[in-house]
Amino acid sequence: MVCLPRNQGSKYTGNGVYYNMEITNYVGIDIGSTCSKTIVMDGDGTIRHRLLRPTGWSSVDTASSIREELKELGVLPGSCRVVSTGYGRAAVPYADKNVTEITCHAKGACHIFGTDHLTVIDIGGQDTKLIVVQGGQVTDFLMNDKCSAGTGRFLEVMANTLSMRLEELCELAGKGGGVSISSMCTVFAESEVIGLIGKGEKRENIAYAVVHSIVQKVASQAGRLKLDQTVCLTGGLCELPYLREQLGKALKCHVVSSPDGRYAGAAGAALSALKSS
Amino acid sequence: MADYRQMWQELGMDMENHDNLCQVLPTAVGDVFLSQENRPKAMDFWDLVISEVHGIRPAELIEEQKKGRKVFGTFCVYVPDEVVIAANGIVTGLCGGSQFWVPDGEKVLPKSTCPLVKASVGARLGRTCPFFRIADMYVGETTCDGKKKAYEILGEDVPMYVMDVPQMKREKDILKWKDEIAEFAKKVEEFTGNAITPEKLAEAIHLVNEKRKAMQRVYDCRKSKCLPISGRDTLLMTQISFFDDPARCAQMCNRLADELEQRIKDGVSVVSEDTKRILVTGTPLAVPNWKLHNIIETSGAAVVCEEMCTGTRYFENLVDESQTTLDGQFMALSERYMKTNCACFTPNTGRIDDLLRLAKEYQVDGVIDCSLKFCCLYDTEKYSVSRALKEAGIPVLSLETDYEDADAGQLRTRIGAFIEMLG
Numbered sequence: 001m002v003c004l005p006r007n008q009g010s011k012y013t014g015n016g017v018y019y020n021m022e023i024t025n026y027v028g029i030d031i032g033s034t035c036s037k038t039i040v041m042d043g044d045g046t047i048r049h050r051l052l053r054p055t056g057w058s059s060v061d062t063a064s065s066i067r068e069e070l071k072e073l074g075v076l077p078g079s080c081r082v083v084s085t086g087y088g089r090a091a092v093p094y095a096d097k098n099v100t101e102i103t104c105h106a107k108g109a110c111h112i113f114g115t116d117h118l119t120v121i122d123i124g125g126q127d128t129k130l131i132v133v134q135g136g137q138v139t140d141f142l143m144n145d146k147c148s149a150g151t152g153r154f155l156e157v158m159a160n161t162l163s164m165r166l167e168e169l170c171e172l173a174g175k176g177g178g179v180s181i182s183s184m185c186t187v188f189a190e191s192e193v194i195g196l197i198g199k200g201e202k203r204e205n206i207a208y209a210v211v212h213s214i215v216q217k218v219a220s221q222a223g224r225l226k227l228d229q230t231v232c233l234t235g236g237l238c239e240l241p242y243l244r245e246q247l248g249k250a251l252k253c254h255v256v257s258s259p260d261g262r263y264a265g266a267a268g269a270a271l272s273a274l275k276s277s
Numbered sequence: 278m279a280d281y282r283q284m285w286q287e288l289g290m291d292m293e294n295h296d297n298l299c300q301v302l303p304t305a306v307g308d309v310f311l312s313q314e315n316r317p318k319a320m321d322f323w324d325l326v327i328s329e330v331h332g333i334r335p336a337e338l339i340e341e342q343k344k345g346r347k348v349f350g351t352f353c354v355y356v357p358d359e360v361v362i363a364a365n366g367i368v369t370g371l372c373g374g375s376q377f378w379v380p381d382g383e384k385v386l387p388k389s390t391c392p393l394v395k396a397s398v399g400a401r402l403g404r405t406c407p408f409f410r411i412a413d414m415y416v417g418e419t420t421c422d423g424k425k426k427a428y429e430i431l432g433e434d435v436p437m438y439v440m441d442v443p444q445m446k447r448e449k450d451i452l453k454w455k456d457e458i459a460e461f462a463k464k465v466e467e468f469t470g471n472a473i474t475p476e477k478l479a480e481a482i483h484l485v486n487e488k489r490k491a492m493q494r495v496y497d498c499r500k501s502k503c504l505p506i507s508g509r510d511t512l513l514m515t516q517i518s519f520f521d522d523p524a525r526c527a528q529m530c531n532r533l534a535d536e537l538e539q540r541i542k543d544g545v546s547v548v549s550e551d552t553k554r555i556l557v558t559g560t561p562l563a564v565p566n567w568k569l570h571n572i573i574e575t576s577g578a579a580v581v582c583e584e585m586c587t588g589t590r591y592f593e594n595l596v597d598e599s600q601t602t603l604d605g606q607f608m609a610l611s612e613r614y615m616k617t618n619c620a621c622f623t624p625n626t627g628r629i630d631d632l633l634r635l636a637k638e639y640q641v642d643g644v645i646d647c648s649l650k651f652c653c654l655y656d657t658e659k660y661s662v663s664r665a666l667k668e669a670g671i672p673v674l675s676l677e678t679d680y681e682d683a684d685a686g687q688l689r690t691r692i693g694a695f696i697e698m699l700g
Contacts, residue, residue: 087686102694127687138698139672143691 028269031088034125059088104268150217176208219250350412370519374563455611491530505540508580
């Protein structure tokens with residue numbers, strides 16, 4: 001599938017190739033380590049479709065499933081431009097362009113939160129990104145090192161250990177206190193949690209320790225960056241109010257969020273498609 | 278390729294394991310170097326050397342040893358080659374730059390040691406590098422704790438001499454380094470059986486200065502907006518210069534510089550004009566560590582300068598050639614070497630001055646400050662480096678990595694995002 005942006009009066013030439021079409025859809029695909037997010041925008045930057053699916057074990061299969069979904073929606077095959085991002089960005093053969101998730105998250109967050117000056121905290125499945133945006137441009141960013149401390153995966157593993165869903169874990173954490181986890185490594189921290197369970201520690205206190213461990217990790221990273229502007233939380237954990245509140249407390253600022261926060265990368269990719277057409 | 282198997286066998290190498298190393302190198306060279314377009318023709322010399330890196334030069338060294346010359350293996354740009362050359366000795370670099378040697382190093386060193394130290398020790402103890410077998414004496418220095426302790430272990434297997442590098446740069450430290458150089462000279466005289474005279478030392482100083490000037494000429498060409506050579510190719514040139522005969526090195530670098538200067542006149546560039554220009558700084562990139570340059574240059578940017586030991590720190594600043602006594606020459610050597618700005622000194626503000634100057638000279642768009650894992654010194658210095666560069670309006674990306682490929686994807690994302698950020 002090749003979609004070439006051209007003028008009006010297009011014609012289907014077979015083999016899935018369109019020439020001289022007016023582009024009507026701008027597609028951003030964010031293949032994350034855990035979840036794949038897709039956004040379809042029209043020429044005005046209005047979000048028309050949001051698709052979400054687990055990435056599973058194959059980015060290539062996920063990309064082709066997304067293509068099927070886009071076909072069902074009538075977006076493909078047609079007059080569109082596709083930009084892929086995320087760690088599986090190279091696994092989308094029908095993308096016209098790859099852009100890194102740092103740039104996409106920044107652009108997407110500006111769009112979603114309606115400002116060109118903001119600091120993005122994206123807690124993803126395998127990494128946490130902190131991005132400073134000024135005038136709509138990335139001016140600085142940090143990513144956690146390759147271990148999973150301070151990432152969504154950390155919370156996921158701990159929630160599993162405690163036999164809870166992520167949302168439950170975060171809600172329960174609000175009722176706990178007085179316990180902390182000192183290990184940065186997810187595997188060691190899991191042993192620590194198992195130790196706490198063994199000692200008969202209350203679940204809410206363990207949940208509190210888990211959430212605060214991730215908050216502290218993110219806050220210490222953010223200490224090196226500019227925070228005197230809008231700070232927003234994106235990524236899969238954006239809709240956990242307790243986490244957002246605690247991040248705000250640790251960073252001494254108000255952290256905003258939006259249900260579209262998890263789509264920030266995909267929205268940024270769609271905007272990148274829109275801009276480059 | 279010529280057959281060097283007998284030579285390797287005679288060096289007591291682990292043939293089976295060494296074969297594994299020899300198998301991967303051609304692919305790496307092909308992927309990183311030969312795949313590039315429009316390379317300078319003069320790179321043919323370094324292509325040949327790297328294609329037979331464990332053959333050509335080791336065979337030359339062995340020939341010289343047969344004539345009675347001694348080979349000194351070194352690990353740091355602070356060790357003065359001039360002293361060895363004045364006693365008719367030969368210097369060869371010994372830093373390990375491949376993950377291949379790390380497991381053998383980890384047999385005796387903690388895992389939390391920097392990969393360069395682990396690879397260097399592993400290359401010796403695993404008997405899988407001819408240079409580490411050939412060197413008659415190793416010359417170490419006290420530039421980091423990991424190395425200091427590693428030298429104690431290497432010293433059980435090979436004659437080892439350690440120079441005590443000062444930790445500060447006061448007048449008395451420069452005098453102290455001069456004394457260290459004088460003492461090293463005595464050791465070299467004793468080990469080679471050759472006296473170091475002021476005439477011989479003057480010749481050696483001139484020889485090494487000429488090599489430095491030739492390397493600087495190549496680097497000067499990278500200052501041009503019309504970029505006549507890739508960062509990968511220049512890095513290879515610099516890496517090989519640690520192993521090569523200094524006179525031939527100067528000759529080949531001058532030959533390359535001739536071609537690059539002509540390219541600039543003719544407007545021949547290896548990249549398009551809007552390609553972002555990156556200065557790389559941090560810990561050294563020993564052969565065959567091409568990971569960082571390869572990722573940067575296949576992500577749409579070009580490396581135009583290296584502020585590192587395998588870069589400007591190796592050849593910037595010349596030794597005063599006007600001294601006629603050994604005492605004066607040792608002082609001149611000390612003064613030149615003490616201008617090299619390594620993170621093992623405190624304070625090390627000279628490195629920041631260098632970075633700001635080089636960023637301007639080489640017209641860079643951004644700086645990538647990368648240290649090897651577990652290098653506490655360079656890792657800590659990232660804080661002041663990035664603050665100073667940001668204050669000067671120069672974007673900077675701080676990275677930490679090792680010799681493994683496991684983090685290549687993450688590095689590609691960070692470097693890609695940094696290049697996108699440059700606009």
